[in-house]
Amino acid sequence: MQAWRASLLWFDPHADGPQAHFEHDGLLVTAPDAAGVQRVLAVGAYAAVRAAHPTVPVRDHRGWLLAPGFIDLHVHYPQTDIIGAPAEGLLPWLQRYTFPQEARLADPDHAHAVARFFLDEMARHGVTTALTWATSHPASVEALLSQAQARGLRWITGKVLQDRHSPDGVRDDTETSLRDTETLLQRWHGRGRLGYAITPRFAPSCSDAQLRGAGELAARYPDVWIQSHVAEQVDEVRWVRELYPHDRSYLAVYERFGLLRPRAVYGHGIYLEDDDWALLRRSGAAIAVAPTSNLFLGSGFFDYAAARAAGIVLGLASDVGGGMSFSPLVTMRTAYTVGRAAVRGDGKAKQGVSLEPLDLWWQHTAGAARALGLAGTVGSLAPGSEADFVLLDPAATPLLARRCAQAQSLAEWLFALIMLGDDRAVRAVHVAGAAQQHNLT
Numbered sequence: 001m002q003a004w005r006a007s008l009l010w011f012d013p014h015a016d017g018p019q020a021h022f023e024h025d026g027l028l029v030t031a032p033d034a035a036g037v038q039r040v041l042a043v044g045a046y047a048a049v050r051a052a053h054p055t056v057p058v059r060d061h062r063g064w065l066l067a068p069g070f071i072d073l074h075v076h077y078p079q080t081d082i083i084g085a086p087a088e089g090l091l092p093w094l095q096r097y098t099f100p101q102e103a104r105l106a107d108p109d110h111a112h113a114v115a116r117f118f119l120d121e122m123a124r125h126g127v128t129t130a131l132t133w134a135t136s137h138p139a140s141v142e143a144l145l146s147q148a149q150a151r152g153l154r155w156i157t158g159k160v161l162q163d164r165h166s167p168d169g170v171r172d173d174t175e176t177s178l179r180d181t182e183t184l185l186q187r188w189h190g191r192g193r194l195g196y197a198i199t200p201r202f203a204p205s206c207s208d209a210q211l212r213g214a215g216e217l218a219a220r221y222p223d224v225w226i227q228s229h230v231a232e233q234v235d236e237v238r239w240v241r242e243l244y245p246h247d248r249s250y251l252a253v254y255e256r257f258g259l260l261r262p263r264a265v266y267g268h269g270i271y272l273e274d275d276d277w278a279l280l281r282r283s284g285a286a287i288a289v290a291p292t293s294n295l296f297l298g299s300g301f302f303d304y305a306a307a308r309a310a311g312i313v314l315g316l317a318s319d320v321g322g323g324m325s326f327s328p329l330v331t332m333r334t335a336y337t338v339g340r341a342a343v344r345g346d347g348k349a350k351q352g353v354s355l356e357p358l359d360l361w362w363q364h365t366a367g368a369a370r371a372l373g374l375a376g377t378v379g380s381l382a383p384g385s386e387a388d389f390v391l392l393d394p395a396a397t398p399l400l401a402r403r404c405a406q407a408q409s410l411a412e413w414l415f416a417l418i419m420l421g422d423d424r425a426v427r428a429v430h431v432a433g434a435a436q437q438h439n440l441t
């Protein structure tokens with residue numbers, strides 16, 4: 001058994017919103033399960049939990065915030081090397097930077113090197129689980145999942161499917177791509193804490209046969225994830241309409257091929273049609289909101305009010321390399337500014353909302369876990385859940401220390417951390433209870 005004393009934030013895992021608990025002086029106790037994965041045994045006020053576990057050694061981190069490890073719902077690990085590359089929007093950015101860089105991951109040695117750096121960077125920012133994009137090369141999946149396994153991470157990725165409208169080097173073959181997908185998912189899905197995601201890049205890059213094959217695999221393996229992109233940019237939506245003139249909407253294309261279901265997570269969803277919200281809700285598919293990417297690529301502003309009114313499942317994502325930062329704190333504060341906007345980006349008005357700090361935090365932890373169908377497993381720190389967590393220092397920078405010291409409430413304190421914090425605030429990351437990272441004291 002192990003125990004940590006700090007300020008504690010945790011969430012009810014199954015609530016459809018931020019049902020949060022906070023203890024200024026809290027204690028978290030973990031113990032390994034039969035598989036050796038550290039799980040939360042007890043969480044709560046220090047005095048009460050200590051009385052129930054008087055002999056367990058305690059690491060004292062009073063003054064720091066212990067919270068669930070962050071979950072990134074959409075991030076492209078091969079794009080680590082092109083973060084911050086300028087371009088005139090999504091499609092030119094894909095052609096000029098993304099595809100040439102992704103082509104390099106056919107080389108297993110290069111894929112391993114990028115995967116190592118990427119996982120180090122995610123840990124430095126407090127991210128302990130991510131629904132990650134690899135490339136179209138099976139070697140890119142092997143590299144990331146073997147590295148994640150060595151670190152004991154709960155991690156999900158998949159080989160990208162893209163058999164058309166893609167340049168040499170990343171374009172795959174329909175039959176081979178589906179065979180590779182099934183081979184990889186049989187090898188990796190459910191191995192330790194790892195998972196596989198069927199990964200059609202987006203409707204324009206996949207033939208009907210490839211999308212149909214992906215849908216058949218999704219039906220045959222219902223606990224495997226699905227990830228793709230939908231309705232990110234105005235030009236892209238127009239292109240999909242040309243390619244699929246008989247489908248009601250971009251999202252409806254995925255429905256027709258059996259790719260909307262629980263454990264399906266679609267990036268962006270800025271330009272969904274009105275009827276798409278109900279379709280999402282009915283299907284149980286989730287949206288990964290990626291605000292820094294949407295601002296960087298000039299895509300637009302996600303409509304939180306419409307999504308919330310429809311009761312859809314959503315969570316936050318960095319979408320690096322379109323995203324500007326690996327930091328969940330940066331993503332949360334950008335989500336706040338995106339929420340405030342009163343336009344979508346195509347001239348259509350949306351309602352501006354002020355997202356509460358606990359809501360933002362939930363969207364990157366327990367809410368994201370719910371979007372993955374992993375509520376109660378990660379993202380909450382409720383008793384029984386896996387002990388992936390971060391320790392954040394609210395005095396990590398002079399300004400952060402000064403502002404946090406003047407906070408009048410928990411909400412103000414968390415909001416200051418969200419608005420002013422970054423990787424410097426992440427002092428330790430624990431994966432299933434095992435110390436993984438830097439600055440652990």
Ligand SMILES: [Zn+2]
Pocket residue numbers: 074076229267319322
């Ligand atoms: Zn993406």
